[in-house]
Amino acid sequence: MANKTLPDDYYQLLEEIQILDFTLVELNLYLDTHPDDLEAIKQFNTYTRKAKELRQQFEERFGPLMHFGHSYSTHPWAWNEPPWPWQV
Amino acid sequence: MENFMINNTMNNANVMQQSTRKSYEPFVGRYDPCKPITVKYYETPPQLYLGFQPPGLEQFPPPEALKRGTLWPALYAPYSNPYETP
Numbered sequence: 001m002a003n004k005t006l007p008d009d010y011y012q013l014l015e016e017i018q019i020l021d022f023t024l025v026e027l028n029l030y031l032d033t034h035p036d037d038l039e040a041i042k043q044f045n046t047y048t049r050k051a052k053e054l055r056q057q058f059e060e061r062f063g064p065l066m067h068f069g070h071s072y073s074t075h076p077w078a079w080n081e082p083p084w085p086w087q088v
Numbered sequence: 089m090e091n092f093m094i095n096n097t098m099n100n101a102n103v104m105q106q107s108t109r110k111s112y113e114p115f116v117g118r119y120d121p122c123k124p125i126t127v128k129y130y131e132t133p134p135q136l137y138l139g140f141q142p143p144g145l146e147q148f149p150p151p152e153a154l155k156r157g158t159l160w161p162a163l164y165a166p167y168s169n170p171y172e173t174p
Binding site for chain 1: 140141143144150151153154158159160
């Protein structure tokens with residue numbers, strides 16, 4: 001199989017997802033100890049929605065990011081196709 | 089806590105980091121065969137001074153938060169080796 005090269009926006013989109021996911025992790029940890037901080041919860045929900053949209057955009061173009069039902073699949077079955085995360 | 093200037097530009101962060109770094113002078117014996125270490129440093133990161141994190145703390149913008157490794161400038165504490173930096 002020809003060595004497929006990835007377009008630039010593959011990396012841009014992936015980095016944006018990574019940025020949002022990191023912020024969500026931080027907010028999640030914060031909310032664990034501050035359960036009634038409404039501002040943080042609103043921020044968490046907006047970032048969750050944004051991250052979901054970005055992931056959907058990414059998956060429509062580049063295939064599933066996750067398996068076991070956390071991502072829709074393309075046809076043919078593709079979640080185990082390269083590039084894997086360490087190859088990106 | 090007031091003199092604890094929280095600024096998140098790269099170099100100022102190092103200045104801030106020094107202010108949370110503490111040191112002590114270990115005893116050096118007269119017949120110590122090795123070159124004595126005169127000053128030893130230890131880190132006291134910001135979370136030691138913070139206690140329970142107050143709500144509504146200032147946040148880094150997300151791209152910077154990813155680079156700096158934390159969402160909260162108050163807890164940002166990059167390490168610079170005191171023994172190497174001149």
